[in-house]
Amino acid sequence: MKIIVTGGVGFIGSNFVHYIYKQRPDWQITVLDALTYAGNRDNLKGLDENRVKLVVGNTCDAELVDKLVADHDAVVHFAAESHNDNSLENPRPFLDSNIVGTYTILEAVRKHGKRLHHISTDEVYGDLELDDPHKFTEHTPYNPSSPYSATKAGSDLLVRAWVRSFGVQATISNCSNNYGPYQHVEKLIPRQITEIIEGRRPKLYGTGENVRDWIHTEDHSSAILTILEKGKIGDTYLVGANGEKDNKTVIELILKLMGKNPTDYDHVNDRPGHDMRYAIDSTKLRTELGWAPKFTDFEAGLKDTIDWYKANHDWWQPQKQATEAKYAKTGH
Numbered sequence: 001m002k003i004i005v006t007g008g009v010g011f012i013g014s015n016f017v018h019y020i021y022k023q024r025p026d027w028q029i030t031v032l033d034a035l036t037y038a039g040n041r042d043n044l045k046g047l048d049e050n051r052v053k054l055v056v057g058n059t060c061d062a063e064l065v066d067k068l069v070a071d072h073d074a075v076v077h078f079a080a081e082s083h084n085d086n087s088l089e090n091p092r093p094f095l096d097s098n099i100v101g102t103y104t105i106l107e108a109v110r111k112h113g114k115r116l117h118h119i120s121t122d123e124v125y126g127d128l129e130l131d132d133p134h135k136f137t138e139h140t141p142y143n144p145s146s147p148y149s150a151t152k153a154g155s156d157l158l159v160r161a162w163v164r165s166f167g168v169q170a171t172i173s174n175c176s177n178n179y180g181p182y183q184h185v186e187k188l189i190p191r192q193i194t195e196i197i198e199g200r201r202p203k204l205y206g207t208g209e210n211v212r213d214w215i216h217t218e219d220h221s222s223a224i225l226t227i228l229e230k231g232k233i234g235d236t237y238l239v240g241a242n243g244e245k246d247n248k249t250v251i252e253l254i255l256k257l258m259g260k261n262p263t264d265y266d267h268v269n270d271r272p273g274h275d276m277r278y279a280i281d282s283t284k285l286r287t288e289l290g291w292a293p294k295f296t297d298f299e300a301g302l303k304d305t306i307d308w309y310k311a312n313h314d315w316w317q318p319q320k321q322a323t324e325a326k327y328a329k330t331g332h
């Protein structure tokens, strides 16, 4: 099996590369990544270069994508602009990477008859009320709120159209919020851990009642491999681990695990259009494909993540100052 992983030096893509490197020792992996601010080639450190090749390039580059796809069996497509706050400041790169990038991959897999798995997010479904008894399912209508989630929704709809109109052999997964090592310091959990390490207070948007459904990135990787190998062509699978927590609880837990007073955080400006709650019903993936998450103890996973950031200062420090300078401008 020769596989292309787009966005394979980002947070989740690189976790998936390490995961299949271990789980499928006979696979050849080509990572296609533009090395944006979110990509770090060090994320592939330690992997045998005879098995894992990094091609630095953009998913919007049709000639490059066509050439690579012709020479591989499957594409797992992670590459995207992924941060909501950035999409509110400057939406354009989201249209390029998320929409045009996905279109370019689709045209190449269509031409060469190759398998595609498209990685998406639960945010395409919009948000739920705090007391809504229902969670998102594969049948929930699309209702994205931000430029990020709107472009992810658009990319999913392109994949569905290419399956129906052109018979492209694709599956889609929509996952909830990931956490774990190697996540960029712009995101909620790494931001607060590194703020505390640097002697500052965590920053909670608005009241902090907003709920996210946390899953360890390693569980996301195992779900993707399951869908790639056993998923039904044309189908969508929701990935989640029943990890609903409000942001206030997450920040208080980080403070507690780092030996601080749990109330030592600041309320900062809320995110415009801030989604209230996400929650995933992953019954289809569990019952039809037999997947189950392994890292279901959130406190233990968070503790390991904190330890990783404490031990890997050199990995996150170069990004920290620029990230906080951006947040200072928006009052976040």
Ligand code: NAD
Residues within 6 Å of the ligand: 006, 007, 008, 009, 010, 011, 012, 013, 032, 033, 034, 035, 036, 037, 038, 039, 040, 057, 058, 059, 060, 077, 078, 079, 080, 081, 082, 083, 096, 097, 101, 119, 120, 121, 122, 152, 174, 175, 176, 177, 178, 179, 184
């Ligand atoms: P990330 O921002 O950490 O990494 C994105 C990677 O894609 C980077 O390495 C970047 O250099 C690369 N990239 C961006 N645009 C590119 C382009 N045009 N061409 C080539 N490479 C490009 O993102 P992440 O958190 O690892 O998310 C990966 C995927 O998973 C995204 O599609 C995202 O929408 C989806 N997702 C993320 C989460 C989450 O909680 N982070 C949850 C569900 C789904």
Ligand code: TDX
Residues within 6 Å of the ligand: 082, 083, 084, 085, 120, 121, 122, 123, 176, 177, 178, 186, 187, 188, 189, 191, 203, 204, 205, 206, 210, 211, 212, 247, 271
């Ligand atoms: O400093 C902060 N304080 C805060 O309260 C930051 C950075 C965030 N927040 C809040 C906003 C959200 O309610 O925490 C929650 C999580 O924020 P993010 O880490 O920015 O994630 P979110 O917007 O929920 O989106 C994430 O999950 C779905 C990923 O970034 C997306 O790529 C994925 O699709």
